Amino acid sequence: MRIVLAQPNVSVGDIKGNIVKMHKFYAEAVELKPDVVVFPELCICGYPPEDLLLKNHFLEDTFKAMEEFAKDCSDKEISVITGFAESNTRGYFNSLAVLQAGQIKQIYRKRILPNYGVFDERRYFRPGTESVTINIKGLTIVLTICEDIWRPEWLDVFLRDFHRKDVILNISASPFHTGKIEQRRNLLSYCAKYFDCALAYCNLIGGQDELVFDGRSMFLDSTGKILSQAKAFSEDLLAADIELVTGKKGGRKVEVIPLKISTEHFPVKPMEEVAEVYEALILGTKDYVLKNRFKKVLIGISGGVDSAVTAAIAVDALGAENVIGVTMPSRFNSPETISDSEIVAKNLGIEFYTIPISVILEQFNNTLKSVEGWTDTGVAYENLQARIRGTILMSLSNQFGYLVLTTGNKSETAVGYSTLYGDTAGGFAVIKDVLKTMVYKIAEYVNEVHKREVIPKSVIKRVPTAELRPNQKDTDTLPEYEVLDKIIKMYIEEDLSAEKIIAAGIPEDIVRKVVRMIDANEYKRRQSPPGVKITPKAFGRDRRMPITNLYKQ
Numbered sequence: 001m002r003i004v005l006a007q008p009n010v011s012v013g014d015i016k017g018n019i020v021k022m023h024k025f026y027a028e029a030v031e032l033k034p035d036v037v038v039f040p041e042l043c044i045c046g047y048p049p050e051d052l053l054l055k056n057h058f059l060e061d062t063f064k065a066m067e068e069f070a071k072d073c074s075d076k077e078i079s080v081i082t083g084f085a086e087s088n089t090r091g092y093f094n095s096l097a098v099l100q101a102g103q104i105k106q107i108y109r110k111r112i113l114p115n116y117g118v119f120d121e122r123r124y125f126r127p128g129t130e131s132v133t134i135n136i137k138g139l140t141i142v143l144t145i146c147e148d149i150w151r152p153e154w155l156d157v158f159l160r161d162f163h164r165k166d167v168i169l170n171i172s173a174s175p176f177h178t179g180k181i182e183q184r185r186n187l188l189s190y191c192a193k194y195f196d197c198a199l200a201y202c203n204l205i206g207g208q209d210e211l212v213f214d215g216r217s218m219f220l221d222s223t224g225k226i227l228s229q230a231k232a233f234s235e236d237l238l239a240a241d242i243e244l245v246t247g248k249k250g251g252r253k254v255e256v257i258p259l260k261i262s263t264e265h266f267p268v269k270p271m272e273e274v275a276e277v278y279e280a281l282i283l284g285t286k287d288y289v290l291k292n293r294f295k296k297v298l299i300g301i302s303g304g305v306d307s308a309v310t311a312a313i314a315v316d317a318l319g320a321e322n323v324i325g326v327t328m329p330s331r332f333n334s335p336e337t338i339s340d341s342e343i344v345a346k347n348l349g350i351e352f353y354t355i356p357i358s359v360i361l362e363q364f365n366n367t368l369k370s371v372e373g374w375t376d377t378g379v380a381y382e383n384l385q386a387r388i389r390g391t392i393l394m395s396l397s398n399q400f401g402y403l404v405l406t407t408g409n410k411s412e413t414a415v416g417y418s419t420l421y422g423d424t425a426g427g428f429a430v431i432k433d434v435l436k437t438m439v440y441k442i443a444e445y446v447n448e449v450h451k452r453e454v455i456p457k458s459v460i461k462r463v464p465t466a467e468l469r470p471n472q473k474d475t476d477t478l479p480e481y482e483v484l485d486k487i488i489k490m491y492i493e494e495d496l497s498a499e500k501i502i503a504a505g506i507p508e509d510i511v512r513k514v515v516r517m518i519d520a521n522e523y524k525r526r527q528s529p530p531g532v533k534i535t536p537k538a539f540g541r542d543r544r545m546p547i548t549n550l551y552k553q
Helices: 015-030 050-054 056-072 146-150 152-159 180-195 273-291 305-318 335-348 358-368 379-400 410-415 436-450 457-461 481-493 498-503 508-520 522-526
Strands: 002-007 036-038 079-088 091-100 103-109 133-136 139-145 167-172 198-203 205-208 211-214 218-220 226-229 236-246 252-258 297-300 323-327 351-354 403-406
Touching: 002 015, 002 198, 015 036, 015 056, 015 236, 050 056, 056 079, 056 091, 056 103, 079 167, 091 139, 103 139, 139 146, 146 152, 146 167, 146 180, 152 180, 167 180, 180 198, 180 218, 180 226, 198 236, 205 273, 211 273, 218 236, 218 252, 226 236, 226 252, 273 305, 273 436, 297 305, 297 379, 305 323, 305 335, 305 403, 305 436, 305 457, 323 335, 323 379, 335 351, 335 457, 358 379, 379 403, 410 436, 410 481, 410 508, 436 457, 436 481, 481 498, 481 508, 498 508
Parallel strands: 002 036, 036 079, 139 167, 167 198, 297 323, 297 403, 323 351
Antiparallel strands: 002 236, 079 091, 091 103, 133 139, 198 218, 205 211, 218 226, 236 252
């Protein structure tokens, strides 16, 4: 039996477009003479469709599209398996359809519905109640969907109902975060070995709002060994032959023989963390911009590392011709940072404008002096500069239809080290979930990948500063980023209390200050644009804290 796993980049709600893409993949798969062609979870309507699922006509259109797709895939020798959102008299289901001879022959409904982190499936779906297997050339395939296989204890009970299980097939929409691939590989390896069967895993790729799906579909044998793996962050096909072998004592054994469609499928090597993060940011940015029908993006380039990294990601995602940089210096910007912003733009080959804001700032300041108590020496005056810059960028966006990419990182976002309607103004926050310490690693990685100094060393080595007052440094307000990022990881991503963070050896005064800042700035985060999720717990979909919150540590 030959199985081909397809991982297309589909879009939520683009039912017709997704079907067109699935036809393309099906046609390519047919060239490999398959017995089974597999598509990922909710492939027809995209994942996650969220409240589109509450529209009956959306579900009706999804089902009609699948029926038409089934008719077009009418080869009697090929079974097609795909995920779709289903509505019937019993409710809504996250389902899998088996298409054979132009018809929908069987439907499996996801049994375990995740309701944690970014997942909200119990809001929409009911769990299925029945198991489904198909028999192809004497081999029994057990059908599962995503979370079903992430609960091995449940799966153990579930599989006891089956007299035979030669292959577990899992269709998935499993989003990326750092460390996720290792968790996934370990889990799939454990399941294949524990249940003593082959395992075929088909995962989605593409960006959807904050989420990025990394693909990396794979085949495993009954020893738990990963034999081949599809490309990461890229559309791909992966194929293998699965055969029954009779042992010396008459026992049955399933053998998996991967097809060498691409040399990239072998050997299966893990990517370095910084490389994974960079690829995720590129894919997430590209898909957000293009799927939302923007052509070009606009970035405020300050001469600092955050804006340089954001611009580099945008260029690699969209091409230099679709990225516009703007620097907006005031009297507080040093000649070095002004020069570096120009160098970054030149190195990236992007269109670039210099729009000084000193005159505008003075006019604003003179106007505000009519209000008693206004001063040009406080934080409000500093933030006024950021708000002027935000207004300029959004005005250009409005005029030319460009999408503004904001440049704030997770460290700043966590503690509110940003200006509402200033540097938070924009449509997409590329590095919103990237800690400052990782930003520096990415900057070095950009230069390494491009084999030249795209981001100048002076930008990477410069002491971080917002340059909103003379001699300002980030450390005037924040602890060193190495310390700050440790606290953010422990408090946000690991949900540890202040007491436990202090017990880990970080000074109490620093911990208390940072925790207070994080808790006090939820209102800012709620008003910030979406950004690519790359950590196990991102602000937004992952962490939904109340704004009005009187619980203090």
